[in-house]
Amino acid sequence: MSTRDAATAALDATVDGIGTDVSTAAELFAVVDLLDGQPMLRRSLSDPSATEEGRAALAARLFEGKVSVSALAVISAVVGAAWSSGTQLVLGLERQAVRLSLQAARRSGELETVSSELYQLAETVDGSAELAAALRNQALPATARRELIDGLVAGRVHAVTAALAARAVNDRVRSYGAAIGGYLETAAGLSGQRIARVTVARPLDEARIARLKTALTAQVGGPVNLQISVDPAVLGGISVAIDDDVYESTVAARLEDARRQLINL
Numbered sequence: 259m260s261t262r263d264a265a266t267a268a269l270d271a272t273v274d275g276i277g278t279d280v281s282t283a284a285e286l287f288a289v290v291d292l293l294d295g296q297p298m299l300r301r302s303l304s305d306p307s308a309t310e311e312g313r314a315a316l317a318a319r320l321f322e323g324k325v326s327v328s329a330l331a332v333i334s335a336v337v338g339a340a341w342s343s344g345t346q347l348v349l350g351l352e353r354q355a356v357r358l359s360l361q362a363a364r365r366s367g368e369l370e371t372v373s374s375e376l377y378q379l380a381e382t383v384d385g386s387a388e389l390a391a392a393l394r395n396q397a398l399p400a401t402a403r404r405e406l407i408d409g410l411v412a413g414r415v416h417a418v419t420a421a422l423a424a425r426a427v428n429d430r431v432r433s434y435g436a437a438i439g440g441y442l443e444t445a446a447g448l449s450g451q452r453i454a455r456v457t458v459a460r461p462l463d464e465a466r467i468a469r470l471k472t473a474l475t476a477q478v479g480g481p482v483n484l485q486i487s488v489d490p491a492v493l494g495g496i497s498v499a500i501d502d503d504v505y506e507s508t509v510a511a512r513l514e515d516a517r518r519q520l521i522n523l
């Protein structure tokens with residue numbers, strides 16, 4: 259484990275020890291939005307020349323009485339960590355807000371539902387060139403982009419799904435689909451699962467999905483989260499990607515192998 263990964267794991271453990279709920283996450287997202295527009299404040303809260311206690315004291319002066327006790331505790335933990343820049347601090351705070359949202363769904367036994375809904379949303383966006391382009395368009399106000407997403411999910415999904423679906427519009431680094439993908443990886447980590455990205459030519463029925471999940475669980479030695487994409491271009495068969503491992507058994511891939519062999523004759 260790298261030093262950065264160890265520091266992230268330590269911060270996660272600290273935040274997990276704080277009594278929080280989904281409302282805490284909403285408060286943290288509001289603080290993230292505030293810090294986004296305050297570069298000097300970001301730098302002060304992440305100043306490496308200041309002590310951990312000094313940065314936490316500054317956070318207390320700024321936010322005490324304006325956010326809940328639990329939100330302030332999370333903010334203090336985040337600003338107490340070492341960050342390479344104010345921007346990285348804000349990204350770290352947002353990551354904790356995402357984790358707390360998903361933790362709330364996990365505690366209520368609804369994390370799998372939220373994960374499935376987020377994945378289907380990402381697939382919907384990916385399948386619409388017009389929608390994907392609109393969400394990439396930074397000239398379009400964030401409020402307008404959120405309205406596009408609200409039109410897709412309002413009243414149809416879990417509250418945590420809706421909140422994260424709207425939040426992904428604000429991502430400063432990744433595309434909309436990549437932001438959702440990051441949320442899904444976080445959800446899988448919280449549930450102790452590994453993500454299996456499955457591509458098939460036609461939708462699978464529930465029985466085949468169950469058999470596939472059982473087989474992949476045995477293959478990797480632990481629970482898996484299936485993310486199934488339908489792509490007629492694969493013609494038939496199945497492709498499965500787990501981390502860096504790809505298990506390819508599609509008709510399109512076999513035809514491509516045959517084509518290459520013919521060329522090399």
